[in-house]
Amino acid sequence: xxxxxxxxxxxxxxxxxxxxxxxxxxxxxxxxxxxxxxxxxxxxxxxxxxxxxxxxxxxxxxxxxxxxxxxxxxxxxxxxxxxxxxxxxxxxxxxxxxxxxxxxxxxxxxxxxxxxxxxxxxxxxxxxxxxxxxxxxxxxxxxxxxxxxxxxxxxxxxxxxxxxxxxxxxxxxxxxxxxxxxxxxxxxxxxxxxxxxxxxxxxxxxxxxxxxxxxxxxxxxxxxxxx
Ligand SMILES: O=P(O)(O)OC[C@H]1O[C@H](O[C@H]2O[C@H](CO)[C@@H](O)[C@H](O)[C@H]2O)[C@H](O)[C@@H](O)[C@@H]1O
Numbered sequence: 001x002x003x004x005x006x007x008x009x010x011x012x013x014x015x016x017x018x019x020x021x022x023x024x025x026x027x028x029x030x031x032x033x034x035x036x037x038x039x040x041x042x043x044x045x046x047x048x049x050x051x052x053x054x055x056x057x058x059x060x061x062x063x064x065x066x067x068x069x070x071x072x073x074x075x076x077x078x079x080x081x082x083x084x085x086x087x088x089x090x091x092x093x094x095x096x097x098x099x100x101x102x103x104x105x106x107x108x109x110x111x112x113x114x115x116x117x118x119x120x121x122x123x124x125x126x127x128x129x130x131x132x133x134x135x136x137x138x139x140x141x142x143x144x145x146x147x148x149x150x151x152x153x154x155x156x157x158x159x160x161x162x163x164x165x166x167x168x169x170x171x172x173x174x175x176x177x178x179x180x181x182x183x184x185x186x187x188x189x190x191x192x193x194x195x196x197x198x199x200x201x202x203x204x205x206x207x208x209x210x211x212x213x214x215x216x217x218x219x220x221x222x223x224x225x226x227x
Pocket of ligand 1 (some may be wrong): 035039042067155157200
């Protein structure tokens with residue numbers, strides 16, 4: 001962290017953190033990277049990457065994004081950070097340095113629908129696994145339906161889908177919205193949400209970024225949940 005104001009902010013943060021247990025949760029788009037027209041070009045600056053790397057050396061640090069987890073990792077490229085993609089429906093927790101105490105899967109989250117695997121030194125938690133085939137099908141239908149709307153873009157975020165309209169002409173927006181709605185009209189197992197110039201389709205499960213945050217705190221141990 002070379003920038004003087006960033007340095008003093010960091011020192012201030014460290015002072016405030018003294019004696020407390022701190023966990024850092026970050027969003028990706030619009031937080032670690034600037035909002036840009038092309039979602040595939042939302043790159044993170046080297047200075048931001050260095051700052052996150054440094055923060056993660058002191059505190060357990062997680063990035064919880066609406067995007068596909070692999071895509072976020074591709075942008076961030078930092079190990080020792082926890083990643084949750086698809087609005088928290090795809091979580092990877094590396095065992096250690098902060099998770100040394102977690103040696104087995106947590107039964108609290110072992111429901112019939114949630115897939116929780118422990119593989120070598122990572123734990124994977126995916127509460128919407130069963131929706132994957134239907135999501136892949138919806139992506140294909142959406143791509144076909146929206147291909148004639150100039151500027152529309154379908155982003156497959158694995159356990160959810162984003163339909164971007166940042167580059168769509170204002171007069172085409174209603175048509176696009178209708179098309180998106182029509183795809184899930186007879187599918188109560190999916191719901192529509194909205195973000196910044198984006199319409200999203202997600203499984204109708206009771207799981208969001210907040211649940212992902214609780215899950216990660218839970219994995220970090222009771223000391224992080226009750227203080
Ligand atoms: O939870 P987030 O990490 O904030 O993800 C939310 C959406 O972020 C991305 O879209 C947003 O950023 C794009 C790049 O700057 C921008 O073009 C778009 O208009 C924004 O909505 C991402 O592409 C989406 O899939 C996420 O759902």
